[in-house]
Amino acid sequence: MDALTALLLLVHLIPVSVAKNGVSSKSRKRIMPDPVTEPPGMDPLYEALLYCNIPSVAERSMEGHAPHHFKLVSVHVFIRHGDRYPLYVIPKTKRPEIDCTLVANRKPYHPKLEAFVSHMSKGSGASFESPLHSLPLFPNHPLCEMGELTQTGVVQHLQNGQLLRDIYLKKHQLLPSDWSPDQLYLETTGKSRTLQSGLALLYGFLPDFDWKKVYFRHQPSALFCSGSCYCPMRNHYLEKEQRRQYLLRLKNGQLERAYGEMAKVVDIPTKQLRAANPIDSLLCHFCHNLSFPCTGNGCIDMEHFKAIKTHQMEDERERREKKLYLGYALLGAHPILNQTVGRMLRAAEGRSEEVFALYSAHDVTLSPVLSALGLTEARFPRFAARLIFELWQDRDEPREHAVRVLYNGVDVTFHTSFCQDHRRRWPKPMCPLDNLVRFVRRDMLVALGSGSTNYYDACHRKGF
Structure with missing residues (x-):
């Protein structure tokens, strides 16, 4: 057994202790060092393995955890694409030989893999926003092309989708069986790896979905800044x-x-x-x-x-x-966070049918969002990383809405800048929606130190 194989076994087979209710006693600290599985000090091989995110045992997660009197209103999912072939070649060396066709008898495998390929084969006429309609719906090259999603990447997001299905659909009935297109919002950059990752997660979440109900919007910017990219x-x-x-x-x-x-x-x-x-x-x-x-x-x-x-x-x-990257992150993440807050407010006020939003993106999308939220201990986005915002309604007080933030299945709500001090004053295991709204629409711009309280001014005035 070589050293790498031994390390793979160590990282992926050591169990994580979980309490009877499914919540680890140190669950809020799992983005911090874990004394059971994490080596002391900086270990580059351990960190690299976490980054690879090799599919193995079923993942335990904290999505969907809330007191029984809370109702799930909407879910907003940000993902990094799955494992991909390199974007760069080391000069004068042979390209790594990786097969980017999807094969049932090759690891890693997922029970829905063949069904996914079959369903994608029926979607060739799917109507997506230009230029997405010209992209392949699943990887299919015997020798991977540069940046192409691998079988590992597909399996990673089939797993993500199935995990979210078990929690949000089976447990919380977020979508009815006869769901409508208006209840989904899907957006991706114009890379095949992000579109295919989004489709793999969506298939795990909604197996055999009706192609006529699915519409992916194209986002030209990796920051998902839409019409607010000039800054x-x-x-x-x-x-x-x-x-x-x-x-x-x-x-x-x-x-x-x-x-x-x-x-x-x-x-x-x-x-x-x-x-x-x-x-x-x-x-x-x-x-x-x-x-x-x-x-x-x-x-x-x-x-x-x-x-x-x-x-x-x-x-x-x-x-x-x-603080240099923080300045970049606060301005870079503001448009997409502002859009997400707007979606949450419309859902909370009953002005929107939309209950599930999926943004299929890159490490350079998630990293600034994590930094802007104040999640300084969060690791750099691994392959198939997921960042989720959940919106909840208190059934006892229907006008009250709260949010939870989860990173790779770990509840990081009380690590965020907008809620780290609120836990002492509010007994509920989540954060008032108003805190997030105030943070995005004012506090994260004030934090730049330029005196600006709106995005346009902050983009044109020097801060710290």
């Missing part, structure tokens, strides 16, 4: 953040040595190798348990991979300590 100050913060990343990299002697050694292996200048972003390809090798690339000059090895991954972890830690 000069957001770009200003991003440029400063990229400068910070560059300076941190220059200070890391171990990283530079690793890049130098890898460049010698593939016989190209170090600068060219760095520009090829080798970590993207190496993560693919790692997640699929493939040997790292070799040439006549030697091999890229696990120590090189660990050096780059360790630097990524150090970069994420420094990023949390500085």
Whole structure:
């Protein structure tokens, strides 16, 4: 048994203790270090495995947990696409050989995989917003194309969809059996991996759905900013953040040595190798348990991979300590959070039939939202990560509505900026909707320190 296989077994087979009601006694802390499964200190291989999110045992989650007198009104799901083929190639090396057709006897597998393929084959005439109608509905290349969703990625989201089905449909009856198109809102970027991930989750959630009832809207921006994408100050913060990343990299002697050694292996200048972003390809090798690339000059090895991954972890830690990325995140996440708050308010006031919204997106979508919400301990979005906002109505006081926020099945409501102090004053296991509304429409802009209380001004006025 090699070291990677042993680590896979350690991470995926150690059970998590759960109380009788399905809630871990440390459930709110699971985005924090877990003394049972988490190694002491920074472990780049452990973090890389969490990022891979290899489907294994059925996941326990906290979605849908609420006192019996609360009624679920609507659910808003943000996902990162599933496992994909790399976007970059390491020069002068052979591409990783991964089959992007969907095959029943190949791991990872899901009981609905064949039915998913069959159903997608019937959707070739589906009506989606342009340019989505030109994209394939499932991956189907014997050798994956760049950025293509893999079988692992499909299975990850079939699992997500089935988990949400068990909770929101079977337990809470969020949708009736004769649901209407108006009850769903579906939006994706124009990449095949996000559309296919959204379809896989939707199929797990609503098996054999009626194609005539499903309509995916196209979102041109990875920030899902719709008509509010022009924001000069957001770009200003991003440029400063990229400068910070560059300076941190220059200070890391171990990283530079690793890049130098890898460049010698593939016989190209170090600068060219760095520009090829080798970590993207190496993560693919790692997640699929493939040997790292070799040439006549030697091999890229696990120590090189660990050096780059360790630097990524150090970069994420420094990023949390500085405010540059936070400035970018507050402005970058505001449009989609504002849209979500608007949907919640319309649902709470009975002005909308919509009960389930799905945004199929990227790591660069979820990461700013997590940061803007104040979830500083949350890990970088893994493959098939999910961030969910639940809207609840108190049946005892029907005018009262509350929200829960969950990240990869963990209730992080009381870790958010808008609700971390509220728990002491409100005995309910969720947060008043008003807190989220006030945070999005005022407080997250005030936090920039520019004196702005509206998005347009904040985008044009210097803050911290």
